[in-house]
Amino acid sequence: MANTGAKALIQALERHGVDVVFGYPGGAILPVYDELRTSSIHHVLTRTEQGAAHAANAFSRTSGRTGVCIVTSGPGATNLVTGLANAYLDSIPLVAITGQVPTKMVGSDAFQEVDITGITHAITKHNYLITDANDIPRIIEEAFYIASTGRPGPVLVDIPKDIAQAPCSAKAPEKVNLPGYKPVYKGHPTQMKVAAALLSEAQRPLIYAGGGIISSKAWDELLELAEKLSAPVVTSLMGKGSFPSQHPLYLGMLGMHGLPGANLAVSQCDVLLAAGARFGDRVTNEVSKFATQAKIIHIDIDPAEIGKNASADIPIVGNVREVLAGIIEKLPDAIAEKKEWSVRIKELKEKNKLMNRMMDIPRLNSRYVIDKLSSLVGDKAIITTDVGQHQMIAAQFYQGAEKGDFLTSGGLGVMGYGLPAAIGAQMAAPERLVFCISGDGSLQMSLNEMATAKEQKLPVKILLFNNNCLGMVLQLEDIYCKGKRFAIDMPGNPDFLKLAEAYGFEALSIDSNDQSESVLKEAINNGRPTLIECKITKEDHVLPMVLGGKGIDDMLLPE
Amino acid sequence: MRHTLSVLVENRTGVLARVAGLFSRRGFNIESLSVSTTDRKDISRMTIVVEGDQDIIEQVTKQLHKLVEVLKINNITGEEYVDRGIALFKVSSDQSKRSEIIQIVGIFRAHILDFSTNSMIIEATGSEKKIAAIEEALKPFGIKEVVRTGEIAMVRGDKSKLK
Numbered sequence: 001m002a003n004t005g006a007k008a009l010i011q012a013l014e015r016h017g018v019d020v021v022f023g024y025p026g027g028a029i030l031p032v033y034d035e036l037r038t039s040s041i042h043h044v045l046t047r048t049e050q051g052a053a054h055a056a057n058a059f060s061r062t063s064g065r066t067g068v069c070i071v072t073s074g075p076g077a078t079n080l081v082t083g084l085a086n087a088y089l090d091s092i093p094l095v096a097i098t099g100q101v102p103t104k105m106v107g108s109d110a111f112q113e114v115d116i117t118g119i120t121h122a123i124t125k126h127n128y129l130i131t132d133a134n135d136i137p138r139i140i141e142e143a144f145y146i147a148s149t150g151r152p153g154p155v156l157v158d159i160p161k162d163i164a165q166a167p168c169s170a171k172a173p174e175k176v177n178l179p180g181y182k183p184v185y186k187g188h189p190t191q192m193k194v195a196a197a198l199l200s201e202a203q204r205p206l207i208y209a210g211g212g213i214i215s216s217k218a219w220d221e222l223l224e225l226a227e228k229l230s231a232p233v234v235t236s237l238m239g240k241g242s243f244p245s246q247h248p249l250y251l252g253m254l255g256m257h258g259l260p261g262a263n264l265a266v267s268q269c270d271v272l273l274a275a276g277a278r279f280g281d282r283v284t285n286e287v288s289k290f291a292t293q294a295k296i297i298h299i300d301i302d303p304a305e306i307g308k309n310a311s312a313d314i315p316i317v318g319n320v321r322e323v324l325a326g327i328i329e330k331l332p333d334a335i336a337e338k339k340e341w342s343v344r345i346k347e348l349k350e351k352n353k354l355m356n357r358m359m360d361i362p363r364l365n366s367r368y369v370i371d372k373l374s375s376l377v378g379d380k381a382i383i384t385t386d387v388g389q390h391q392m393i394a395a396q397f398y399q400g401a402e403k404g405d406f407l408t409s410g411g412l413g414v415m416g417y418g419l420p421a422a423i424g425a426q427m428a429a430p431e432r433l434v435f436c437i438s439g440d441g442s443l444q445m446s447l448n449e450m451a452t453a454k455e456q457k458l459p460v461k462i463l464l465f466n467n468n469c470l471g472m473v474l475q476l477e478d479i480y481c482k483g484k485r486f487a488i489d490m491p492g493n494p495d496f497l498k499l500a501e502a503y504g505f506e507a508l509s510i511d512s513n514d515q516s517e518s519v520l521k522e523a524i525n526n527g528r529p530t531l532i533e534c535k536i537t538k539e540d541h542v543l544p545m546v547l548g549g550k551g552i553d554d555m556l557l558p559e
Numbered sequence: 560m561r562h563t564l565s566v567l568v569e570n571r572t573g574v575l576a577r578v579a580g581l582f583s584r585r586g587f588n589i590e591s592l593s594v595s596t597t598d599r600k601d602i603s604r605m606t607i608v609v610e611g612d613q614d615i616i617e618q619v620t621k622q623l624h625k626l627v628e629v630l631k632i633n634n635i636t637g638e639e640y641v642d643r644g645i646a647l648f649k650v651s652s653d654q655s656k657r658s659e660i661i662q663i664v665g666i667f668r669a670h671i672l673d674f675s676t677n678s679m680i681i682e683a684t685g686s687e688k689k690i691a692a693i694e695e696a697l698k699p700f701g702i703k704e705v706v707r708t709g710e711i712a713m714v715r716g717d718k719s720k721l722k
Contacts, residue, residue: 129573180630
């Protein structure tokens with residue numbers, strides 16, 4: 001029998017080594033599901049399409065392979081939108097397949113029809129509406145190629161039902177031919193030479209590492225360069241884990257909730273090397289007050305990032321790993337010691353100890369529990385987070401989760417990412433320990449995915465900090481609305497322990513700081529999906545905090 | 560400053576929407592846009608006139624380059640080039656004003672396309688400046704309607720932008 005479009009699609013996925021897809025079936029995508037059933041690909045049925053996108057996102061980040069999700073037309077496709085935006089803003093490679101109504105009905109407002117390519121122009125790297133079944137092999141090749149090369153991102157392929165059913169005799173092209181898409185990997189040699197000279201002559205060099213270090217796996221080069229230059233390293237939220245957290249040169253996360261030492265270092269450095277980072281507003285706050293004393297070297301694979309948010313003295317377009325290696329190669333053999341700067345770095349690290357004051361308090365608090373978790377599992381665990389206070393506290397206090405093991409929604413800041421992300425990560429790394437650090441607000445945006453975890457027999461752990469309140473909004477209202485709190489309390493929250501049990505999870509609770517070690521150990525060792533609830537008060541703000549309009553060295557600090 | 564970008568794109572459905580959407584969502588303002596086929600069936604040319612300082616034009620160009628279907632972008636602003644647009648003006652013209660209007664049409668080498676008791680349609684072809692000048696000249700008579708095309712542009716000399 002001749003191939004159909006659907007069969008050609010599944011074959012193309014198999015050819016790309018896809019062994020897991022996350023999805024949700026429906027009418028328009030049915031021909032594809034019919035082929036999926038008899039394929040070698042394992043299908044994970046999530047509880048909503050957004051969960052499928054987030055799970056595919058984390059699968060991609062953990063496995064290093066492009067994540068795939070498959071959903072139906074209309075509501076299936078619109079539910080995917082948030083997940084696509086999240087992958088787009090965090091530069092995560094995804095291929096999303098959506099069903100579409102039959103070609104002759106496109107544009108007629110048919111049942112479950114939306115113009116998903118139109119809707120997702122702004123939040124995909126590229127998208128396709130297939131109009132000929134014979135285009136499927138080529139377009140799927142292109143989709144994987146575009147998603148995973150250059151600056152990675154999501155690509156959506158919309159397939160009308162009749163196209164999936166139509167015969168397809170075309171073969172995949174030997175090579176992708178996209179004349180308008182030519183990502184640059186190699187840095188400009190002269191620029192790298194100038195950067196190497198500037199860095200080696202700097203008195204107070206600082207490296208600001210972003211998500212590009214992780215997506216290009218440039219952590220070894222970053223470590224080598226930092227050590228050769230004796231340059232301290234600060235990381236963005238997306239760059240967390242790109243540098244060993246216990247290293248004497250590591251000053252922590254910078255930005256709006258950055259560590260004191262990291263933020264102060266930015267104002268003091270004379271050369272700032274931004275590597276795979278985009279000077280996002282949560283990093284720079286008021287950009288005109290950011291790194292005012294420094295000459296800026298900016299490495300990014302996306303030329304449009306250079307000069308977009310902050311102007312660079314030395315721009316270098318290219319793959320961060322290749323460019324860092326190029327700079328290292330061009331460094332002089334001997335680089336003068338920077339005694340004054342190393343003394344300053346020690347002082348800055350000392351300033352980070354301010355943070356401990358918020359942790360070392362008698363009442364049960366998330367900082368203490370997260371610190372305990374990292375001392376118990378450190379680099380052994382993959383950490384996913386949701387969005388809110390717990391996310392920032394995890395970024396500040398969790399030590400470990402290096403080289404891409406810290407999965408969080410950085411650019412979009414989407415609540416509900418943590419649990420489906422834990423599912424995706426666990427699918428990619430069944431032997432690893434996966435912890436989802438979450439809050440009661442965020443978890444309720446995707447707690448239906450507990451059923452997915454149970455079904456797939458994934459022993460994911462949810463560490464829930466429950467203050468029956470939207471803590472981050474509370475904090476914003478305290479500061480920007482004169483403490484007039486509104487629309488943040490959640491007195492109707494369920495009994496999360498009973499809920500977890502209902503979903504077939506083991507339910508544990510931590511009622512005091514002292515209990516945290518034993519309860520966490522129990523969860524780590526039980527081999528089952530587990531929810532651990534910590535009932536905390538809502539009194540703590542995330543600190544440091546930089547208020548709107550201020551430079552990041554001007555922080556509200558812990559008392 | 561006004562910049563004229565000559566952009567070659569793959570001739571596929573949705574390309575115009577992608578380009579227009581990019582301008583609106585990044586907050587760039589298009590002054591004029593014209594799209595047409597080229598001597599190659601698979602390639603279209605967009606001539607985009609956009610107002611902005613150097614930083615904005617650089618961002619526009621870089622963001623356009625990120626679109627997979629955009630093949631080549633030439634900012635021809637700094638080069639020697641010719642540009643043309645067409646404007647149609649419907650001008651009030653009772654008998655007493657007719658000869659004066661016809662004189663203006665002559666000066667600007669414009670054409671009269673339609674003639675009725677109280678109005679006429681005038682076609683003017685030329686650069687942005689020339690069209691602005693004829694519009695100024697016709698204003699006192701009462702312009703009832705204006706329809707304009709986007710500008711198209713071509714670099715002078717032997718150089719060809721389409722390989």
